[in-house]
Amino acid sequence: MLRSKIQSQGLNEQVFLSHFYLLLHLHRVHQWSKNNNMVLHESKFQVMSYSLKRSALLKELPFYAEVSAYSTTDGDLIFPVPDVPDLGKRLSSSGVSSNHIALITKKASLLSGWVFSVFRDRSPEVMITLYKALIRPILEYCCLVSPYSALIPLLPEIGRLG
Numbered sequence: 001m002l003r004s005k006i007q008s009q010g011l012n013e014q015v016f017l018s019h020f021y022l023l024l025h026l027h028r029v030h031q032w033s034k035n036n037n038m039v040l041h042e043s044k045f046q047v048m049s050y051s052l053k054r055s056a057l058l059k060e061l062p063f064y065a066e067v068s069a070y071s072t073t074d075g076d077l078i079f080p081v082p083d084v085p086d087l088g089k090r091l092s093s094s095g096v097s098s099n100h101i102a103l104i105t106k107k108a109s110l111l112s113g114w115v116f117s118v119f120r121d122r123s124p125e126v127m128i129t130l131y132k133a134l135i136r137p138i139l140e141y142c143c144l145v146s147p148y149s150a151l152i153p154l155l156p157e158i159g160r161l162g
Contacts, residue, residue, distance in 0.1 A: 026070060042072040047080045048093050088141060108138050 033040050047070045069077040083092040083099060090100035115130050 023070060042074065042076070042078075045070065045072070045078050046084045047078050048082070048084050048091065049080055104138060108135050111135055111138065 030040060047068075049068065069079045071077055080093065082094075083090055085091075090097075090103060092099055112131075112135055115127075115134065119126065119130065
C-alpha cells in the first residue's frame with residue numbers, strides 16, 4: 001500500500017526507502033542500548049538529512065512528517081534541522097560550510113579585538129605570540145577540509161596582528 005502511495009505521488013522510492021532504513025537502524029540502536037542497560041537521552045536527539053535537491057512536492061504530502069521525522073520511543077517526533085553542531089564544527093544539511101566559517105570568523109575577530117583592547121604592547125614578538133596562542137588555533141580547528149583553504153579569503157576581516 002505504501003509503495004503505491006509513493007509511486008502515485010511520483011516520489012523517488014530510493015529516497016523514501018533510505019529514510020525508512022535510517023529509522024529502522026535508529027530503532028535498532030535504541031533497542032541495543034536497552035539490552036545493554038544504557039540510557040539514550042532522546043530529548044537531545046537532532047535529525048538532519050543531507051540533500052542537494054529538495055523536492056517541494058515531498059514537503060506538501062500528508063505523510064511527509066512520517067518520512068522525514070524520527071519518532072522516539074515515547075512517540076514524540078523530532079523534525080529535521082538545517083544545521084547541527086558536531087565536535088566543534090557546524091554541519092549543514094545543504095553541505096555548505098559558509099555558516100560555520102562565518103561563526104568561527106566572528107569568534108576569531110572578537111578575540112583579536114579583545115587582544116588589542118587588553119594588551120598595550122604592539123611589538124611584533126608579543127602580537128605574533130598572542131596570535132599563535134589564541135587566534136590561530138580557533139581558525140585551524142574550524143576548517144572542514146584544509147587548515148587554510150576556506151579561511152584565506154576571510155583573513156583580512158579578522159585584522160592584522162603584528
